[in-house]
Amino acid sequence: MTTSTKAEWGTFKTRLPKDGLVTDPVALITYEVDGGLDRGTPQAVAFPQDVEDVVELVRLAAERGLPLVARGAGTGLSGGSVPSHGGLVLSFARMKEVLEFDEPGRAIIVQPGLVNLVLDELVKRQGLYYPPDPASGRSATLGGNIAENAGGPHCFKYGVTTNYVTGLQVVLADGQVIRTGGRAFDYPEYDFTGLLVGSEGTLAVVTEASLRLMRCPPGVKTLTASFDSVEAAGEAVSAFIAQGLVPATMEMMDRNMIGIIEDYIQAGLPTQAAAMLIVEADGYPESLDPQMEEIVDILRQQGAGDLRVATSSAEREQIWYGRKSAFGAISRISPAYYVADGTVPRSKLAEALADINRICARYDLRVGYVFHAGDGNLHPLVLFDPNDEEMVERVHQAGQEIMELCVAQEGSISGEHGIGVSKRGYMPLMYSADELAAMCEIKELFDPNELLNPGKILPPEVTSGVETQPAAESSPLSSPFVPASEEEAAEGLWAAQASRQRVFIRGRGSQNVLVPPDGDGAVWLSTEKLSGVVAYAPEDLYVTARAGTTLVELQEILRADGLWAPLVSPWRESTLGGLLASNLNSPQRTRYGAMRDMVLGVRVVLPDGRRLRYGRPVVKNVAGYDMVKLFIGAYGTLGLITEVTLRLMPLPRARRSLLAPVSDLASGLALGGALLDLSLVASANLLCAGLSRPAEMGASPYLLAFTAEGHPQDVVAELAAAREAVAGAGVEEILETETLTGVDLWAELLRGGDVYMRVGLLPKDLAAYLEGTSPALDGGVPQVIDFASGQIYARLAEPERLLALRDSALARGGYAVVASSQRGSHGDFDRWGYAPETLPLMRRLKARWDPGGCLNPGVFLA
Ligand SMILES: Cc1cc2nc3c(=O)[nH]c(=O)nc-3n(C[C@H](O)[C@H](O)[C@H](O)COP(=O)(O)OP(=O)(O)OC[C@H]3O[C@@H](n4cnc5c(N)ncnc54)[C@H](O)[C@@H]3O)c2cc1C
Numbered sequence: 001m002t003t004s005t006k007a008e009w010g011t012f013k014t015r016l017p018k019d020g021l022v023t024d025p026v027a028l029i030t031y032e033v034d035g036g037l038d039r040g041t042p043q044a045v046a047f048p049q050d051v052e053d054v055v056e057l058v059r060l061a062a063e064r065g066l067p068l069v070a071r072g073a074g075t076g077l078s079g080g081s082v083p084s085h086g087g088l089v090l091s092f093a094r095m096k097e098v099l100e101f102d103e104p105g106r107a108i109i110v111q112p113g114l115v116n117l118v119l120d121e122l123v124k125r126q127g128l129y130y131p132p133d134p135a136s137g138r139s140a141t142l143g144g145n146i147a148e149n150a151g152g153p154h155c156f157k158y159g160v161t162t163n164y165v166t167g168l169q170v171v172l173a174d175g176q177v178i179r180t181g182g183r184a185f186d187y188p189e190y191d192f193t194g195l196l197v198g199s200e201g202t203l204a205v206v207t208e209a210s211l212r213l214m215r216c217p218p219g220v221k222t223l224t225a226s227f228d229s230v231e232a233a234g235e236a237v238s239a240f241i242a243q244g245l246v247p248a249t250m251e252m253m254d255r256n257m258i259g260i261i262e263d264y265i266q267a268g269l270p271t272q273a274a275a276m277l278i279v280e281a282d283g284y285p286e287s288l289d290p291q292m293e294e295i296v297d298i299l300r301q302q303g304a305g306d307l308r309v310a311t312s313s314a315e316r317e318q319i320w321y322g323r324k325s326a327f328g329a330i331s332r333i334s335p336a337y338y339v340a341d342g343t344v345p346r347s348k349l350a351e352a353l354a355d356i357n358r359i360c361a362r363y364d365l366r367v368g369y370v371f372h373a374g375d376g377n378l379h380p381l382v383l384f385d386p387n388d389e390e391m392v393e394r395v396h397q398a399g400q401e402i403m404e405l406c407v408a409q410e411g412s413i414s415g416e417h418g419i420g421v422s423k424r425g426y427m428p429l430m431y432s433a434d435e436l437a438a439m440c441e442i443k444e445l446f447d448p449n450e451l452l453n454p455g456k457i458l459p460p461e462v463t464s465g466v467e468t469q470p471a472a473e474s475s476p477l478s479s480p481f482v483p484a485s486e487e488e489a490a491e492g493l494w495a496a497q498a499s500r501q502r503v504f505i506r507g508r509g510s511q512n513v514l515v516p517p518d519g520d521g522a523v524w525l526s527t528e529k530l531s532g533v534v535a536y537a538p539e540d541l542y543v544t545a546r547a548g549t550t551l552v553e554l555q556e557i558l559r560a561d562g563l564w565a566p567l568v569s570p571w572r573e574s575t576l577g578g579l580l581a582s583n584l585n586s587p588q589r590t591r592y593g594a595m596r597d598m599v600l601g602v603r604v605v606l607p608d609g610r611r612l613r614y615g616r617p618v619v620k621n622v623a624g625y626d627m628v629k630l631f632i633g634a635y636g637t638l639g640l641i642t643e644v645t646l647r648l649m650p651l652p653r654a655r656r657s658l659l660a661p662v663s664d665l666a667s668g669l670a671l672g673g674a675l676l677d678l679s680l681v682a683s684a685n686l687l688c689a690g691l692s693r694p695a696e697m698g699a700s701p702y703l704l705a706f707t708a709e710g711h712p713q714d715v716v717a718e719l720a721a722a723r724e725a726v727a728g729a730g731v732e733e734i735l736e737t738e739t740l741t742g743v744d745l746w747a748e749l750l751r752g753g754d755v756y757m758r759v760g761l762l763p764k765d766l767a768a769y770l771e772g773t774s775p776a777l778d779g780g781v782p783q784v785i786d787f788a789s790g791q792i793y794a795r796l797a798e799p800e801r802l803l804a805l806r807d808s809a810l811a812r813g814g815y816a817v818v819a820s821s822q823r824g825s826h827g828d829f830d831r832w833g834y835a836p837e838t839l840p841l842m843r844r845l846k847a848r849w850d851p852g853g854c855l856n857p858g859v860f861l862a
Contacts, residue, residue, distance in 0.1 A: 009044060012088075015056045020047045020094075031071065031089045035136075037338065037386070038079030038421045042069070045089040051169065051177060051207040054090065058205065058451075059175035061088050067454050070201040072113065072144030075136040077339050078420030080148060080200045084455045090205065092143050098122065099208065104673065105764030105790070106213040107166070107183050112143025112206045129216040131158035134416070135324050143206050149198035149622045151416040153249040153278075153323070156374025158214070160416070160620060162197040162629075163597045169208035170196060173447040178837040183210045184760040184814045185594065185789050186583055186633065188860075189836035190845065194596060194629025195442065198622045200418050201453040203446040215680045217282035220248065221292050222316045225304035226273030230254050230357075230369065233275035234350030236302035237373045238539055240279075241346065243298055244562050244650030245291075249374060251278040251323055256368035257330075257381070264329035267322025270306050277304070277373065278319055284680070287713035326370040326381075334366075334383035338395050342406035343415040343618040345540035346376040352409060356380050359401045363394040375619040376540075377415035378406070403429060415620035419457045423623075427459050430623050434610045439625050440464040441848055445841060457624055466610055476501050479523040483530065486603060486611055486642045493640065493855070494609030496523060500852045504859070505636040507548060507575030527577050530642055535617070538563055541648040542600060542617040547577025547641045558648060565646045566592035570747035577641040583633030586743050590788035591683035591709060592649065596632045601645035604631055606638070607850035617645050630845075635860040638849055652709035655683070657742060658719050659735045660726045661700035662687065667729065668702045669767040672787035674725045676763070679788065681710040681718050684742020690782030690795070691745050694735060704731075705742040746784050749793055750820065756795050757802045761814035763790035769812055776804040793819070806833045832860075 013021050022028060022045040032039050043066070048054045061068045067087025074081050083089055092113035099109040103126050110119065116137035123130055133152035134140050140150065146168070151160040167181030181193035196203055227233040233252050240247060253261075253276050258269045270276055279299070281291035296307055310316040330337050344352045353369065360367040360382060371379035380402065384395045403413045407429045414423060427436060439457075441464045443450075476499040483489035496503045502522035527548035535544040538561045545554055551565070552572050558564050568586045569579055580602070585594045592598070601615025614627040631641055662668040668687040675685050684707040693703050704726065708718040719736060726734055750756055761769055766787060770777065777783060781801075783794040796802060806816040815834040836842070846853070846861055 012044070012046060012057065012060055015053060016046060016048070020049070021045070031074070031083065031091070034074045034076040034079060034081045036077045036079045036082070036420070036422055037336065038082045038084060040082045040084035041086060042083040042089040043086055045091055047091050047094045049094050051171065054171045054205055054207050055175045055177060057088065057090060058171050058173065062174060062449070062451055065449070065451070068205070068451055069453050070143065070147070070205050072141030072147075073115070073139045075140045076144060076148060076420065077341065077417040078414070078422045080418055080420040080453070080456060081144070082421060084421050092141060095207070096141070102762070102764050103128065104676065105183070105762055106215070107210060107762070108213060109183070109208060109210050110142050111208060112141060112146070114142045116140050116142065116145065123213055124216055127216050128213040130164065130211060130213055131155070132161045132164060135327070142209060146197050146206055146209055147199065147201045148416065148418040149626070151372065151375070151377065151620050153251050153372055155372065155619065156250060157246050157248045159593060159597055162194055162626065163593055164211050165193060165197050165209055166212050167210040168193055168196055168206055170204035170206050172204050173449065173451045177207070180838055181210070182813055183762045185791065186585060186760055187836060188815060188817050188832045188834050189838050190634055190638070190842050191596060191629040191632055192838050192841065194626055198418070198626050200420060200456050202443060202456050203452065205452065217248070217680060219285040219288045220280060220282040220316070221288045221309060222278065222280045222319055223292065223295065223307060223309040224270065224319060225277050225279065225299045226270040226306040227275045227277070227304055230275040230353045231350035232303055233277050234353060234373065236277060236299060236304060237349060238347050239298050239302050240295070241539055241541060243294070244653075245294060245298070246650065247279050247295060247374065248282040249278065249280040250372075252276070252369065252371055252373035253323070253326070254369040256366070257326055257370045260333060260368060261322050261326055261329045264332055265322065265325050267318055267325070269322050273306065278323060283711055283714045284717035286717045287711040290713055291711060323370070330368070330381055330383065336384055336386045338382045338384065338399060339417065340378070340380045340382060340399050340402040341415050341417040342378050342403055342411055342413055343376045343616070343620050344378065344406050344409040344411035345537060345542070345617055346374070347537065347539040348409045348411070349373060349376060349378070352378060352405060355405050356402055359398050359405070363398040365394060365398055375415070376411065377620050400426065410616060411618050412616045412621035412623045414622045415618070416622060418622050419624060421456060424457055424459045427457070427624060434466065435612050435614065436462045437464050437466070438606070438610065438612055439627065442625050442627070445845055445848065466608055477503070477523045480526050481523050482526045482528060486530070486605060489525070489530070489640055489642060490605045490609045490611050492525070493605055493607055496854050497608055497850070497852050501854060502857050503854050504856055505581070505640055507578035508550060508573035525640065527575060533557060534643060537617065538648070540617065542645055543648060544601070544617065544643060544645040545576055546643055548575050550575055551579060559651070562651050563648045564651050565598060566649050567595060567598060568743055568747065570750040576644045580632050580641055580644060581634060581636045585789070587686055587746050587786045587789065588683040588743050590679065590685070591681065596629060598647050599628055599632060599644060600647050602628050602631055602641055603643035604639040604641050607855040615645060619647065636856040637846060637860045639855070654712040654715040655707065655709035655738065655741065656715050656719055657684070657705060657707040657737050657740060658722050658726065659694065659697060659737060659740065660704040660731045661697050661733055662702040662704050662731070663700050665702065665770060668704060668785075669770060671704055671726060671729055672785065673767065674729070675706055675722055676787045678718070678721045678725065681708045681714045682788070683707045683709045684746070685787045686742045686745060687785040687787070688745045688749070688783070690780070691748050691784075694737070694740065696733065696735060698733060705745050707742040746786070746793065749782055749784050749795055752782070752795060755818060756793055756820050757805070757816060758819040759792040759805060759809050759814060759816040761790040761792070761809060761812055763787060765812045765814070766790055766792070769808060773805055773808055776801060790814070810834070
């Protein structure tokens with residue numbers, strides 16, 4: 001690190017307005033800390049106003065070897081924005097604009113300094129909803145949320161920040177500005193967006209984010225329930241899952257915390273209870289009472305008392321005001337507190353809480369609990385005096401034991417607060433030397449000179465490189481190679497690397513795989529012997545299965561317990577590994593999220609033979625880089641997926657579709673757009689052509705298919721609204737059915753084609769795009785237009801027709817790709833036709849992990 005002179009700050013100052021750079025030591029004190037315990041003194045704080053300022057500052061800092069620490073509101077709890085190595089702090093307080101609000105497309109582009117609450121209020125005014133809601137949302141920024149992959153009370157049902165970020169604009173460590181992802185879905189590129197979310201400002205500086213939004217549930221009901229013990233409250237959480245219920249939130253507090261809050265703000269919480277739960281249900285008003293009745297029944301069976309349902313929005317707000325004031329209330333009674341943010345699978349909550357109580361008692365520490373129980377995210381708040389060194393030491397020891405306990409229970413050392421400085425020493429609890437080394441290689445790829453937020457996430461002793469090499473095979477691999485274990489696969493891939501053989505991965509040969517024309521003479525690696533369920537925990541809503549297991553086999557096992565993995569494939573043979581590698585998303589992503597949102601963990605073998613495990617069977621895990629994302633949609637080019645852990649859901653209690661004939665494209669587009677506005681529980685909103693249909697639907701060129709699923713009352717309410725909209729547009733033959741869904745039609749299209757293509761667009765651009773390209777994609781071409789995801793699937797007799805569609809898709813910020821070909825070849829033209837701005841990074845990563853270019857060569861990266 002260099003010490004900057006006044007003259008050097010002068011160079012920085014020329015770029016910024018007068019008050020845009022702070023160097024006064026007193027003013028700098030504010031930037032020494034975040035919400036946690038760590039400290040570090042910056043040399044200066046800069047306040048960029050736009051991306052050009054950021055580029056200039058990054059370049060100047062890079063030239064001087066000056067550490068750069070991005071900062072949002074400084075509410076982080078693991079020292080993420082603490083300048084522990086000194087340097088320049090980049091505060092985003094002046095980059096807080098909404099750059100574009102696309103209401104019909106349910107998307108928004110924001111600058112990183114925008115505060116959560118401001119975003120929330122803005123989108124709610126338009127009937128939309130951004131679910132990640134950290135309790136610090138009154139001041140935390142979107143940049144900080146993205147860097148920490150923030151979660152909150154509603155993440156049990158709706159997921160965390162990464163599930164809502166579709167694209168980023170970032171400044172790399174050398175000052176280059178690039179885009180990852182965008183506003184369409186599933187860009188054909190490595191999922192660097194997913195990797196950057198949760199990377200705590202150590203890989204790049206975020207300057208813009210594209211976020212997806214949902215429709216705001218029209219109704220919500222909240223209740224509080226008291227319990228005689230924390231363990232009993234934990235068991236009630238498991239009971240909801242066992243009954244197939246997914247409340248919008250389940251928050252827990254113990255007696256200590258309730259008392260501390262009540263002393264502070266008198267929110268009316270039950271002070272006599274040993275523990276309390278806040279449970280919330282949302283949906284159409286028609287479904288709220290039935291949902292609440294069920295919730296109350298379960299709570300009563302679990303011994304809950306003092307059940308209070310909020311009868312007005314004021315009462316509801318009062319409950320949440322109490323919950324969100326917890327940290328402030330603690331600050332009043334203790335000079336400091338340590339939040340041991342970790343996760344355990346939900347069913348282990350009660351046991352984990354009892355163990356943590358024992359740990360804290362042993363270290364003579366006061367502890368209180370307030371946490372998102374629905375997702376197994378524990379937040380013991382340990383009170384202490386920072387001036388008492390001996391006590392601080394006890395807090396550290398207790399903290400370490402709590403983390404060890406979480407890891408031993410298959411949880412994570414961080415659910416939502418990240419690793420930062422405070423937890424990097426715990427990373428080896430979760431990861432092997434090889435796993436940490438591969439993360440280190442990611443850091444080197446993005447930031448070779450360790451300029452960005454140095455000293456965070458990775459422990460200092462971690463280095464890149466292969467730690468444990470498989471025993472080298474002397475002879476080359478023969479084809480087919482059918483490993484029966486991960487170890488055998490690793491040895492084989494290492495042997496192939498050593499002899500520069502080309503290896504193509506095959507699941508059960510379903511047609512979603514495209515093999516390049518020069519596949520002859522290569523080794524075929526089949527995952528068929530890597531099949532079967534490894535771990536299944538219905539009570540915790542996860543399953544781990546080997547990659548060669550077919551989705552059909554898996555769903556059969558889950559169905560027996562009323563569960564499913566909300567994924568579909570058109571092909572019976574599709575394996576979990578193949579589905580993940582090709583990131584095949586069906587229209588039902590609008591209801592349940594995309595494949596990347598369902599995958600909690602993977603085991604992979606890198607092309608250099610390293611065997612790695614990332615992710616854990618918990619919804620929240622921000623322990624280091626989200627490496628899982630790299631393997632989803634990478635078409636097997638970065639590694640062989642050997643095991644997959646999936647998030648499960650209760651089977652929907654009702655599923656019903658509305659079908660309607662449509663005479664022309666323009667009317668179909670107008671109807672699809674109108675139905676998009678009202679979708680809350682829709683699992684498909686499609687316009688189809690050239691596919692089968694019930695006889696009574698007549699022979700119109702297009703068929704509208706709208707499916708809703710979930711609580712029966714929600715489904716009925718949504719279909720009634722959809723019917724009214726369709727009838728209002730003058731369509732008379734409306735059919736409601738339980739036997740044909742939108743997803744069935746999508747699957748039929750993909751199954752039936754020699755070649756099918758996928759166009760990805762911003763949902764708001766669908767109509768204009770289709771109107772402009774209709775000659776190439778008229779109603780005679782079998783096709784499915786998915787309004788919610790902005791995707792068009794079409795079966796093409798000649799793949800060359802795709803070319804006519806590609807240019808205008810690219811011009812609109814989308815793409816058009818050949819998604820499958822039964823012929824094994826897609827002709828002479830480029831299958832992808834899309835050069836992401838991340839391409840150089842993709843190539844460098846591929847070269848790092850697969851130096852011989854052996855694994856699936858030419859499948860994704862030329
Ligand atoms: C009372 C309280 C309650 C909390 N409750 C929750 C909760 O419910 N859920 C939860 O997830 N968290 C919670 N937190 C933690 C914290 O608020 C979140 O992590 C939040 O997302 C941090 O946002 P921030 O703007 O304060 O970021 P900061 O603390 O300023 O920074 C956090 C990280 O983001 C990086 N960063 C910031 N901006 C950028 C950028 N533009 N580009 C790259 N990196 C950037 C920083 O370098 C740092 O590593 C809570 C904290 C407090 C104090």
